[in-house]
Amino acid sequence: MANWSISKLVARSAVGTPATRRYPFTRREPFAATRGHVRFAEDTCVFCNLCAKVCPTDAIVVNRKEKRWMIDRRKCILCGACTESCRKACLFLENAPAPPMTAAEWERIRIETE
Amino acid sequence: MSAPTQTKPRTIVPFGPQHPVLPEPIHLDLVLEDEKVVDAIPTIGFVHRGLEKLCEKHDFHKMTQVAERVCGICSFMHGMGYCQAIETVMGIEVPARALFLRTFWAELSRVHSHLLWLGLIADAFGFESLFMHSWRVREKILDIIEETSGGRVIFGSCKIGGIRRDVADDILRRIRRELDPIETEFRDIASVFDQDPTAKRRLRGLGALSREDAHALGAVGPTARGSGIDFDARKLGYAAYPQLEFEPVVETAGDCQARCSVRIREIHQSFDLLRQAIDKMPAGAIEVPVKGNPNGEYMSRLEQPRGEVGYYVKGDGKKNLGRFRVRTPTFANIPALIHMLKGCEFADVPVIVLTIDPCISCAER
Amino acid sequence: MTTVQSIEPVGPSEMPARAAAMRASGWRLMQICATAVGPDFEILYSFAKGRDLQNFRATVPREGARLPSITGPYLCAFLYENEIHDLFGVAFDGLAIDFGGSLLKTRVKNPFAANATPA
Numbered sequence: 001m002a003n004w005s006i007s008k009l010v011a012r013s014a015v016g017t018p019a020t021r022r023y024p025f026t027r028r029e030p031f032a033a034t035r036g037h038v039r040f041a042e043d044t045c046v047f048c049n050l051c052a053k054v055c056p057t058d059a060i061v062v063n064r065k066e067k068r069w070m071i072d073r074r075k076c077i078l079c080g081a082c083t084e085s086c087r088k089a090c091l092f093l094e095n096a097p098a099p100p101m102t103a104a105e106w107e108r109i110r111i112e113t114e
Numbered sequence: 115m116s117a118p119t120q121t122k123p124r125t126i127v128p129f130g131p132q133h134p135v136l137p138e139p140i141h142l143d144l145v146l147e148d149e150k151v152v153d154a155i156p157t158i159g160f161v162h163r164g165l166e167k168l169c170e171k172h173d174f175h176k177m178t179q180v181a182e183r184v185c186g187i188c189s190f191m192h193g194m195g196y197c198q199a200i201e202t203v204m205g206i207e208v209p210a211r212a213l214f215l216r217t218f219w220a221e222l223s224r225v226h227s228h229l230l231w232l233g234l235i236a237d238a239f240g241f242e243s244l245f246m247h248s249w250r251v252r253e254k255i256l257d258i259i260e261e262t263s264g265g266r267v268i269f270g271s272c273k274i275g276g277i278r279r280d281v282a283d284d285i286l287r288r289i290r291r292e293l294d295p296i297e298t299e300f301r302d303i304a305s306v307f308d309q310d311p312t313a314k315r316r317l318r319g320l321g322a323l324s325r326e327d328a329h330a331l332g333a334v335g336p337t338a339r340g341s342g343i344d345f346d347a348r349k350l351g352y353a354a355y356p357q358l359e360f361e362p363v364v365e366t367a368g369d370c371q372a373r374c375s376v377r378i379r380e381i382h383q384s385f386d387l388l389r390q391a392i393d394k395m396p397a398g399a400i401e402v403p404v405k406g407n408p409n410g411e412y413m414s415r416l417e418q419p420r421g422e423v424g425y426y427v428k429g430d431g432k433k434n435l436g437r438f439r440v441r442t443p444t445f446a447n448i449p450a451l452i453h454m455l456k457g458c459e460f461a462d463v464p465v466i467v468l469t470i471d472p473c474i475s476c477a478e479r
Numbered sequence: 480m481t482t483v484q485s486i487e488p489v490g491p492s493e494m495p496a497r498a499a500a501m502r503a504s505g506w507r508l509m510q511i512c513a514t515a516v517g518p519d520f521e522i523l524y525s526f527a528k529g530r531d532l533q534n535f536r537a538t539v540p541r542e543g544a545r546l547p548s549i550t551g552p553y554l555c556a557f558l559y560e561n562e563i564h565d566l567f568g569v570a571f572d573g574l575a576i577d578f579g580g581s582l583l584k585t586r587v588k589n590p591f592a593a594n595a596t597p598a
Contacts, residue, residue, distance in 0.1 A: 004242070005305050005306045005309045006244065006306050008302050009243075009302055009303065010243070010305070012339075013247075019250050019253070031257075031260055031261040032261075033262065033263070033279065034260055034261075034265070035265055054175075054176075056176040056180070063470075075269075077179060078264075078265070078270065079179050079270050080264075080270065080278060081175075081176075084278070093264075112408065157581075157582070158583070159582060159583040159584055162585065163592075166591070167590065167591055328552075329505075330553075331552070331554070331555045332509070332555040349530065350530055412484065413484060413525060413534070415532070416529075422509075422527075424510055424525070426510075426512055428514060436514065437515075439510075439512045439514075441509065441510035441512070445558060445559075446509075446510075446555070449554065449557070452553075
């Protein structure tokens with residue numbers, strides 16, 4: 001009957017499992033391809049500065065004198081341009097989301113090559 | 115323009131920019147005589163970000179990211195349209211697999227956008243549980259999108275010369291099997307929109323737009339196709355659409371029910387196109403190298419969920435474009451909306467505003 | 480300069496007559512766009528019919544830019560022309576629905592008129 005066309009959906013919702021997840025007790029596993037955060041492996045960097053040049057939001061700054069690679073996670077849009085441009089395979093786009101930031105600051109990583 | 119002689123006193127009621135039914139802010143000054151809307155004056159500009167001017171700051175590669183962020187609902191096709199425009203100007207031939215994957219994501223984008231709209235229109239006429247059920251199906255589509263592209267809202271998949279990341283064939287085959295139960299679940303929701311008496315009462319005969327008016331006012335997308343104009347920009351032959359079989363979905367009644375029906379049938383059509391695209395997916399490269407700068411101008415047209423969108427790019431041989439202009443479908447549908455509002459009841463205004471699928475962040479960029 | 484689609488240059492005052500002719504032959508207005516190039520503004524009008532796209536371009540100098548409006552044959556052009564007026568500062572004569580500069584309220588007046596980098 002037309003009046004009861006919603007009853008199939010209602011019945012399925014009433015007897016089936018809920019569509020929601022009981023977060024934070026159960027967390028959602030990200031997919032393998034999910035863009036979560038950019039990870040920098042500091043042992044192979046050669047200071048070419050390509051990652052900083054291709055970044056659309058200028059979230060990466062490479063400081064050759066102080067041997068530091070910095071990222072501002074608030075600006076990073078997880079586009080993956082830096083990961084594609086790095087010729088020494090120092091940058092990876094991981095699938096886990098970055099942990100929440102407790103202070104508005106740059107993440108500084110000391111580069112340990114040479 | 116002279117005003118007609120007034121017989122009843124008129125009230126002006128502001129609608130928006132904050133309204134529970136609006137996904138994005140638009141302001142309408144509704145001129146009422148009793149409970150009937152006589153005229154409507156639109157005001158936009160609440161989310162104007164001036165994104166087009168960013169082409170002077172970012173080079174044409176980085177503008178892909180900006181183009182994608184014009185809107186959150188139709189984001190993929192903005193990026194795709196921009197890349198297509200630049201590729202045509204530079205004479206780049208995108209490999210076949212990239213074209214098919216772009217089509218795959220474009221149709222997924224259309225399904226999720228129409229499901230979002232179905233939820234919103236159900237909410238607009240008060241059927242909140244149907245809204246929740248539509249979005250529950252949409253979650254499954256968003257999971258497919260995240261699994262293949264990496265993001266739920268911003269896909270980040272298009273780049274000039276192809277796509278950024280490939281999707282493995284076994285994942286595509288599994289997704290093809292998963293589409294059938296999703297479509298069956300969607301069919302149950304669609305039957306409520308078609309048969310339920312409350313839905314019919316609130317949608318039928320409302321917001322009538324004749325075929326001539328739709329054409330004269332420049333309406334595009336389901337707003338125009340619900341009034342009998344059979345123009346679908348996918349027939350222009352971009353991406354992988356020349357190899358897929360489909361016909362534009364057209365209804366003739368011209369009211370809100372017809373536009374709802376067009377979108378429901380388009381979801382079914384998109385499921386069919388997704389299956390066709392996965393079946394015909396060729397193997398091969400996903401990108402070609404891009405050298406040089408764009409020198410020329412082109413207007414690329416695509417079919418977004420809301421209608422025909424136009425990307426105009428103009429390059430002078432430098433790294434930065436001279437002009438980047440997006441003409442979004444909602445911008446073209448606003449005059450049609452104003453026309454539809456005249457003569458309707460005050461309580462029907464939210465449903466009529468939603469029936470053009472307003473994406474104001476697209477309209478204002 | 481590769482131009483893949485046809486763009487026909489017209490004089491600014493010819494546009495209303497051209498638009499009326501397009502309307503009579505069943506073309507719909509697709510968009511109106513303004514570009515700042517050198518000392519001029521180039522206004523691009525696009526009309527679509529079926530799968531075809533036809534473009535016209537009118538060039539006006541930046542100082543005191545004025546154009547006749549095409550809201551006579553195409554009422555829906557009012558949105559595009561108001562937007563160009565607010566962003567570029569081009570005045571349109573005979574606009575059927577004139578917002579008077581308040582369609583897009585920006586902190587900087589006519590924000591698109593000046594180029595950030597020299598043309």
